[in-house]
Amino acid sequence: MTSDRAVQGLPAGQVMAAAQCVQYQEGAVVSRELARQQGGTVTLFAFDAGQGLSEHTAPFDALVHVLEGEAEIQIDRRPHPLRGGDLLLMPAHHPHAVQARTPFKMLLVLLRTALMLMGLLWGAGPATAGETPAATSRPIPVILDTDIGDDIDDTWALGLLLRCPELDLKLVVGDYGRAPYRARLLAKFLQTAGRTDVAVGVGQDRDPRGDGAQAAWVKDYDLKSYPGTVHADGIGAMIDLILGSAEPVTLIAIGPVPNLAAALAREPRIAQRARFVGMHGSVRSGYNGQPPPDPEWNVKADAASCRAVFQAAWPMTITPLDTCGRVVLDGERYQRVYRSPDPIAAAIRENYGHWNVHQKGKPETVAQRSSTLFDTVAVYLACRQDFCRMETVSLRVTDDGFTRVDPAGKAVSAAMEWTHLDGFRDWLVKRLAGGVPAAGIRPASTAPVSAGGS
Numbered sequence: 001m002t003s004d005r006a007v008q009g010l011p012a013g014q015v016m017a018a019a020q021c022v023q024y025q026e027g028a029v030v031s032r033e034l035a036r037q038q039g040g041t042v043t044l045f046a047f048d049a050g051q052g053l054s055e056h057t058a059p060f061d062a063l064v065h066v067l068e069g070e071a072e073i074q075i076d077r078r079p080h081p082l083r084g085g086d087l088l089l090m091p092a093h094h095p096h097a098v099q100a101r102t103p104f105k106m107l108l109v110l111l112r113t114a115l116m117l118m119g120l121l122w123g124a125g126p127a128t129a130g131e132t133p134a135a136t137s138r139p140i141p142v143i144l145d146t147d148i149g150d151d152i153d154d155t156w157a158l159g160l161l162l163r164c165p166e167l168d169l170k171l172v173v174g175d176y177g178r179a180p181y182r183a184r185l186l187a188k189f190l191q192t193a194g195r196t197d198v199a200v201g202v203g204q205d206r207d208p209r210g211d212g213a214q215a216a217w218v219k220d221y222d223l224k225s226y227p228g229t230v231h232a233d234g235i236g237a238m239i240d241l242i243l244g245s246a247e248p249v250t251l252i253a254i255g256p257v258p259n260l261a262a263a264l265a266r267e268p269r270i271a272q273r274a275r276f277v278g279m280h281g282s283v284r285s286g287y288n289g290q291p292p293p294d295p296e297w298n299v300k301a302d303a304a305s306c307r308a309v310f311q312a313a314w315p316m317t318i319t320p321l322d323t324c325g326r327v328v329l330d331g332e333r334y335q336r337v338y339r340s341p342d343p344i345a346a347a348i349r350e351n352y353g354h355w356n357v358h359q360k361g362k363p364e365t366v367a368q369r370s371s372t373l374f375d376t377v378a379v380y381l382a383c384r385q386d387f388c389r390m391e392t393v394s395l396r397v398t399d400d401g402f403t404r405v406d407p408a409g410k411a412v413s414a415a416m417e418w419t420h421l422d423g424f425r426d427w428l429v430k431r432l433a434g435g436v437p438a439a440g441i442r443p444a445s446t447a448p449v450s451a452g453g454s
Ligand SMILES: [Ca+2]
Pocket: 146, 147, 148, 151, 153, 154, 254, 255, 375
């Protein structure tokens, strides 16, 4: 349901106490979006004492109005103490971080300029409530670290990533063993998608386990035939790309993370130059969508590596099972992808078929519905976060693969629940069915359009 009013959830013509519109939650950052228009958003935040938002950069100006409490906001690492009544402008493209000294509430006004343009140009359609492209005018450089070839959702996530013009995929690296098999899958998929500009990195193979469920799709594919670059040392390629990039790289991780732990051990400086977005953990809900949490596979498979990644200084955003475990496509939405002539959709469909045979699934399933598409949510979070409620939670990785809430743990921004799951499904389908040009194919003109023109 969409309202014509840009301001959701507030009665019109009624005076409200701003600070009463959002409530504190122990050990958490709670946010409530009050308004969303093409020109920007207005959001209320309530931070418990000690909570914060780790350093990040936004492509637009943001105005903070403190309602109550005390906080420190850093802009370009320079601290600014703030208390109730204060205003502060956080300029676009300058890294900033928020830390609550006491329980603290603020109103945040994001001022977009020509950002909507991108969604319109790329056929994403006009924004509806809960759907505004959080796209930057320049695509974000991305590395994908993936255990593609085990569960099938990595293949869907790679297809989605190639359909996100907000993201500029530079390098894909297979993680968690089966290195030659994963590299061949990645190379053939990229070649099929016409994206051989993307480099393939071979991950470490300390636990070779042969081929997996999609082996039939690459049985005749020779990695030497890939027209693009293949890095035998995928970990070194990640390090070089992160340290050599003029702007921060987004690392999207959708599998167990031994490569990333190895990269951090080899070159700790990468944590200062990249942000991590991952499909990891289980905070309140487990695999069945209910409490208690479970040891999630990407954490449990190599908890020591995951802990090293959580201890690094980079800002982290995750989709735990709480949100990603709920994404399945079926019905008309699924049919739009299943029947699409788009080469990426076709490659996903073929791989899903091979995977289903290997898993001894019912043959008719492939024509009816997807499996759970956990990893697609990490790709989504790398470019926008408006269909779910984000919460800053402090998490500790345990030896048995849990991500436990612990004030001494790593503060991560986690997608804790869907506010508009159908909106996400529609967005996913629109991209996977081929409604948006592949990233890397630019429209003829990307000249800025005045805000009034869109
Ligand atoms: Ca995966």
